[in-house]
Amino acid sequence: MDTDVLVVGAGPTGLTLANELRVAGVPVVLADKLSQRSTLSKAGGVQSRTQEAFDQRGLLEPLLADGNHPVGTAHFAGITLPLTRDRHAQPWRSIPQVVIEEFLERHLAAHDIHVRRDHELTGLAQHEDGVTATFASGEVVRSRYLVAADGGRSTVRSLLGAEFPGRPGTMTSVAADVRLGGAGQAMTHARSEDGHWVSVFPLGTDTRGRPLRRLALGGPGRSLPRDVPVTEEEIREGLRVVFGSRVELLELRYARRITNAARQAARYRHGRVFLAGDAAHVHLPIGAQGMNTGIQDALNLGWKLGAAVRGWAPEHLLDTYHAERHPVGAAVLRNVQAQSLLMDQQGTGDPDLAAAKGLFAALAELREVQYHLDDVLSGMGIRYPMPGSDDQPLVGLPAPDQHLGPVRSHELLRCGRGLLIDPADRFGEVAGRWRDRVDRVGQGTDAEPMLIRPDGYVCWAGDPDGLRAALGHWFGSRNLL
Incomplete structure (x- = not known):
């Protein structure tokens, strides 16, 4: 080998996965067909759960120190959820995708992992013990495993002939990074x-x-083919129609057309x-959910691949990637489709839809509704199906950051190993x-x-009789040495 x-695609998902494999001590090759890093900010915010995960790898503090990343307020279909702003230790922050990609690429380079650019995949073959990938240059790379992180038009997925069911795009809208005059500071x-x-x-x-802004606009007559370039005049006209002369375009950084296609791979x-x-799931970009979901895919898969390469993964472990992440991706597609409908992005002006939006907005003033929507949007409400989750409320959820003497439990996860918090010093023999x-730790x-x-993620809590089974289920056969 x-x-x-081999990770194909050096966006946020591929870069995060490469770092997870680095933490696991597993050799990785990261290839991308682009000759240089993209300057397109396809997403603009980082969820609470993603920030927690970066903190668990020691990445959050240097990322936040790398620029001005203001705290924002979550929204659902353009309806702000102010009661959720201080609900989590890491609130929603505005960090453009280009910033995250640059930061992660520099971090990997500091550990001698460099993106192989101008590497366009053209062929793929699986064998009993590995995968052979062929690139346009004629280079052949053989690896034990291959991960497709090459976007919504994934070459890997196409070469596999993988099923990608769902709905094609029925409209387009404009997304752009801009500087505006008169826009204010808040989400609008x-x-x-x-x-x-x-x-x-x-x-x-x-x-x-x-100040920079992410702008999206659409409406009647504005759904043009994706390959039609977006012009400054088109954006100026869109602003005039809605804001009159109150808001003006000062600078256009980049713009593209996005669709409301909603598809998900049948198997991951x-x-x-x-x-x-995005190789596994595509949807209309709302709330940076695609980027955050992809990063979470990588975090879920990385340690499992590391365990498989290092020889201690239980037989079922790699299959839990699909079992845990496919339902999450499906839920994201559903909430994005609901938001798109309530926002009337096609500009139908349907009075029935307006009535539904008004009723939803009234419900969204309730604390319980805001908290539920926040769980959906922040990533903090994701609960993986695990043995013991029916009896223990913590099992399957993100682990709380607990203080263990002079350190936090999140800090102790930076080495990429499992962590048993044993405050009463009861489980030394079993855990050994x-x-x-x-x-x-934790005595x-x-x-x-x-x-x-x-x-x-918590995979056992509370029940002493279940610890041995949980260790075997997630960490393989015990070490008898």
């Missing part, structure tokens, strides 16, 4: 009486300290090939059998006893 894992979703609409979200500032695993990020892959603290997977 030339490497243990406004529409004209004839159905034209504009959404504006803060993106922090540029290198000269000037195809033998030794895995689909992640897995000491090569699970750390045990003398008042922390909650729990077993945490390398991706930061």
Whole structure:
């Protein structure tokens, strides 16, 4: 083999996965068909759960120190959810995708992992013990596993002939990174009486300290083919229709047309090939959910591939990637489709739809509704199906960050190993059998006893009789040495 894992695609998903494999001590090759990193910010915000995961790898603090990334307020279909702003330790922040990609690529390069650019995949063949990938240059790379992180028009998915069911796009709208005059600082979703609409979200500032905005607009007659270039005049006209002369375009950084296509791969695993990020699921970009979901795909898959390469993964472990992440992707598609409908992005002006939006907006003033929507949008409400989750409320959820003497439990996950918090010092003998892959800490603290997977999810809590089974289920056969 030339490497243990070949990752095709160096967007946020592929870069995150490469880092997870690095943490696991697994050789990885990261290839991308682009000659240089994209300057397109396809997403503009980072969810609470994604930030927690970055914190668990020691990446959050340097990422936030890398620029001005203001805290924002979550929204659902343009309806703000102010009661959720301080609900989590890491609130929603505006961090453009281009910033995340640059940061992760520099981080990997500092650990001698460099993106192989101008590598366009043209062929793929699976064997009993690995995968052979052929690139346009004629280069051949053999690996034990291959991960497709190459976007919504994934070459890997096409070469696999993988099923990608769902709905094709029925309309397009414009997405752009801009500087605006008169837009204010807050998120805005406004529409004209004839159905034209504009959404504006803060993106922090540029290198000269000037505010940047993510802008989206659409409405009747604005659904043009994706390959039609977006012009400055088109954006100026869209702003005039909705805002009059109150808001003006000062600078256009980039613009593209996006569709409301909604598709999801039927299977995320195809033998030794895995689909992640937009290669596994595509939808209308709303709330940066696509980028965050892709990063979470990578976090879920990375440690499992690491365990398989290093030889201690239980037989079922790689299959849990699809079992855990496919329902999450399906849920994202559903909530995005609901938001798109309520926002009337096609500009139909349907009075029945307006009535439904009004009723929903009234319901969204309730604390319980805001909290539910926040669970959906922040990633903090994801609960993976796991043994023991029916009896223990923590099992399957992201692990809380507990103080264990001078350190936090999130800090102890930075090595990419499992973590057993054992405050009463009861489980030393049992856990010792897995000491090569699970750390045990917490004696003398008042922390909650729990077993945490390398991706930061609780896989056992409370019941002493279930610990041995949980260790075997997630961390393989015990080490008898």
